[in-house]
Amino acid sequence: MARLPALALRRPDSAFLLLAPSLLVLAAFFVLPMLWLVRLSLLDRVGSGGFYVDDSFTLRHYAAILSDPYFHNLAAVTLNLGVIVTLAAMTVAYPLAIYLYWASPALKTGVLLAVLLPKFTNLLVVMYGVLVLLSNSGPINRLLVWSGLVQQPLPMFANLFAVVVGETLIITPYPVLILASALHGVDRQLEEAARGLGASRWRAFYEVPFKLTLPSALLAALVTLIWALGAFTAPVVLGNPELYPLGVEVYTTTFEDANWPLGAALATVNLLAVLVLAGAALAVHRALEAAR
Amino acid sequence: MSALDGLSARRGRLTRREMLQWAGLLGATLSAPGSVACQPASPTVTGATSAPSAPTPPSAEAARASTSVAESKAFTMFVYSGLNEKAYRELFVPGFEAQSGAKVTLDPGWWDMAPKLKVTPADQSAFDLVMTDPTQGFPAIRDGLFVKTDLERVPNAKRFAPSVLDSWIYQEGWGVPFVSSAMTLAWNKETVAAGLKSWGDLFSEGLKGEIMLYSAYYMSLFTFAAAKVSLDGKPGTAKAALDNDLDGVLSFARQKRDWVKFWWPATADAVFALLQRNVKAGNIHGNGLIQPLNEGKPLDLVIPKEDRAYVQLFFLVPRNTRNRQLAEDAINFIASPEFQKNIADKTGELSCNIPEVSAEVAPRNSIWARVYPNTREDWDSLSYYPYDVYDKQSSRIVDFWNREILRKTT
Numbered sequence: 001m002a003r004l005p006a007l008a009l010r011r012p013d014s015a016f017l018l019l020a021p022s023l024l025v026l027a028a029f030f031v032l033p034m035l036w037l038v039r040l041s042l043l044d045r046v047g048s049g050g051f052y053v054d055d056s057f058t059l060r061h062y063a064a065i066l067s068d069p070y071f072h073n074l075a076a077v078t079l080n081l082g083v084i085v086t087l088a089a090m091t092v093a094y095p096l097a098i099y100l101y102w103a104s105p106a107l108k109t110g111v112l113l114a115v116l117l118p119k120f121t122n123l124l125v126v127m128y129g130v131l132v133l134l135s136n137s138g139p140i141n142r143l144l145v146w147s148g149l150v151q152q153p154l155p156m157f158a159n160l161f162a163v164v165v166g167e168t169l170i171i172t173p174y175p176v177l178i179l180a181s182a183l184h185g186v187d188r189q190l191e192e193a194a195r196g197l198g199a200s201r202w203r204a205f206y207e208v209p210f211k212l213t214l215p216s217a218l219l220a221a222l223v224t225l226i227w228a229l230g231a232f233t234a235p236v237v238l239g240n241p242e243l244y245p246l247g248v249e250v251y252t253t254t255f256e257d258a259n260w261p262l263g264a265a266l267a268t269v270n271l272l273a274v275l276v277l278a279g280a281a282l283a284v285h286r287a288l289e290a291a292r
Numbered sequence: 293m294s295a296l297d298g299l300s301a302r303r304g305r306l307t308r309r310e311m312l313q314w315a316g317l318l319g320a321t322l323s324a325p326g327s328v329a330c331q332p333a334s335p336t337v338t339g340a341t342s343a344p345s346a347p348t349p350p351s352a353e354a355a356r357a358s359t360s361v362a363e364s365k366a367f368t369m370f371v372y373s374g375l376n377e378k379a380y381r382e383l384f385v386p387g388f389e390a391q392s393g394a395k396v397t398l399d400p401g402w403w404d405m406a407p408k409l410k411v412t413p414a415d416q417s418a419f420d421l422v423m424t425d426p427t428q429g430f431p432a433i434r435d436g437l438f439v440k441t442d443l444e445r446v447p448n449a450k451r452f453a454p455s456v457l458d459s460w461i462y463q464e465g466w467g468v469p470f471v472s473s474a475m476t477l478a479w480n481k482e483t484v485a486a487g488l489k490s491w492g493d494l495f496s497e498g499l500k501g502e503i504m505l506y507s508a509y510y511m512s513l514f515t516f517a518a519a520k521v522s523l524d525g526k527p528g529t530a531k532a533a534l535d536n537d538l539d540g541v542l543s544f545a546r547q548k549r550d551w552v553k554f555w556w557p558a559t560a561d562a563v564f565a566l567l568q569r570n571v572k573a574g575n576i577h578g579n580g581l582i583q584p585l586n587e588g589k590p591l592d593l594v595i596p597k598e599d600r601a602y603v604q605l606f607f608l609v610p611r612n613t614r615n616r617q618l619a620e621d622a623i624n625f626i627a628s629p630e631f632q633k634n635i636a637d638k639t640g641e642l643s644c645n646i647p648e649v650s651a652e653v654a655p656r657n658s659i660w661a662r663v664y665p666n667t668r669e670d671w672d673s674l675s676y677y678p679y680d681v682y683d684k685q686s687s688r689i690v691d692f693w694n695r696e697i698l699r700k701t702t
Contacts, residue, residue: 253401
């Protein structure tokens with residue numbers, strides 16, 4: 001087959017202008033505020049003084065974050081919650097994405113809408129709905145007590161279970177969309193060929209769509225983890241301070257404790273950790289793509 | 293490898309796939325930590341007490357202030373979101389617009405007052421008048437974000453009960469304080485049929501693991517102090533205990549932390565937890581119970597006479613306002629008997645700070661009368677949370693509260 005002239009396929013030299021709006025938005029509303037945040041994290045604060053001391057400089061907030069067991073515990077709580085929510089969300093999302101892969105177009109649309117439904121509703125409303133469901137007087141506990149399965153309402157409020165349920169509900173649409181999109185891109189004829197060669201339906205799925213979409217599954221898990229590490233609403237509405245992750249600590253430190261520099265340092269560390277995590281996962285993703 | 297891939301590789305550019313991956317990751321990375329959508333309904337305290345030095349307005353600013361009323365009739369006021377915002381929108385805005393001729397805009401929020409004041413240009417203050425509390429107000433005053441109020445131009449404030457004005461905010465001329473909610477002992481009548489009488493009752497063995505407390509220490513450390521002195525047979529000495537025996541109070545709080553099943557972040561969460569029987573009893577902002585009680589919900593409350601403490605709110609005038617005189621006129625309007633009567637009567641959920649007016653309101657709203665001061669005895673015994681005591685030890689208290697009480701790290 002004759003190759004098309006390379007010139008015809010090249011991007012026009014002015015194509016970079018298409019990036020200009022997004023870069024401007026990113027620079028103005030993310031990079032500059034982040035620089036201000038980093039600057040704030042390097043300012044000092046006197047115990048009962050104002051919010052910070054102008055024109056001061058200290059690294060003590062970062063030193064505290066690195067050396068204080070309190071912040072190590074906070075990191076462990078955050079990571080623990082992130083991993084559990086990621087596992088829960090992926091456990092829900094992957095089978096759902098497979099179902100969507102096999103579903104008829106009409107059914108696929110309906111299920112996708114159902115998956116996205118929580119995103120059409122105010123997040124707090126959804127969380128308070130979950131709170132009602134999980135409360136001692138909620139329908140689940142009423143049913144359990146009424147049926148005689150339990151004598152007392154099960155503790156499903158202000159604990160890890162409630163937070164994981166809430167956060168999973170918030171996050172699951174993202175991995176579902178990523179996985180469904182990846183599976184949608186797999187040529188169905190490959191799977192049919194595998195079936196024609198004698199593979200069972202599950203074996204054919206495993207050998208073709210599953211393996212081909214493994215890098216996307218990793219990406220979905222990563223996006224889920226990043227969202228879970230930034231959890232805020234579910235822990236606050238459904239949890240207790242013992243379960244508050246870093247995102248909530250940034251909020252309480254900055255506003256409730258009025259310690260802006262420490263809050264800024266925590267936010268900076270949070271962002272760096274997520275960037276490092278994203279970079280590492282992307283490297284793994286590339287390796288998987290290359291090996292494919 | 294396609295021809296395009298080869299071209300990209302040769303030129304060292306990202307492939308389209310790589311670019312999309314990076315963009316997706318970056319987008320997810322940036323948006324995830326920003327998924328904040330919940331605002332606690334009540335602030336906490338970091339405290340402040342030492343008299344800050346007043347940033348004297350420069351003469352140019354004073355001159356600008358004196359002419360500002362004529363030059364600028366736009367007036368922006370920061371108020372707390374929720375009930376206050378609604379009340380001020382309905383009662384303050386039309387009344388003050390009619391009186392002053394100014395176009396009044398309310399800017400509701402919680403914690404965003406100080407950041408907004410800090411980032412606005414020196415001659416374009418975000419607000420002309422601010423409603424705030426010691427949590428944000430004390431450090432903001434220290435940061436020089438406010439100027440002293442000319443209290444001679446706010447004569448109506450003198451009608452407030454002396455105990456309401458018993459704050460350095462007023463005594464040093466920074467602004468005008470007013471009473472907000474009281475620390476209230478609340479319970480679900482269906483789960484605590486016998487009711488509760490004192491703060492010590494909250495820590496009975498039968499309620500272990502069944503109560504709720506506000507996650508903010510300014511209220512709940514005081515609850516622990518009140519319970520400790522109650523159980524020690526010395527009710528009414530909670531403030532003294534915090535001032536003279538902070539170690540003892542902190543130790544008591546640590547001993548009793550397992551009584552707490554739920555640390556509520558906002559009043560609505562506390563009411564909900566009681567109604568859903570997720571907890572049996574706890575502390576709460578008293579005004580949060582007025583509506584549920586009016587609706588006949590199975591809740592009850594008591595504000596024990598000993599160790600009563602109220603939230604202090606106050607009005608402050610930002611340093612760079614162009615409408616300083618208008619701001620002082622607004623405070624005077626709010627402190628007037630008519631407005632105080634209206635805001636208590638018409639909302640049924642906000643305080644009145646003038647004793648004789650509150651005595652008029654109380655018979656018309658018995659639940660309001662249980663929550664807000666309205667008798668001579670109430671006014672004489674009224675005091676705020678010990679913000680000044682907290683201020684002296686704020687770092688230590690915050691540290692202990694977060695580590696030992698809320699997160700139970702040891």
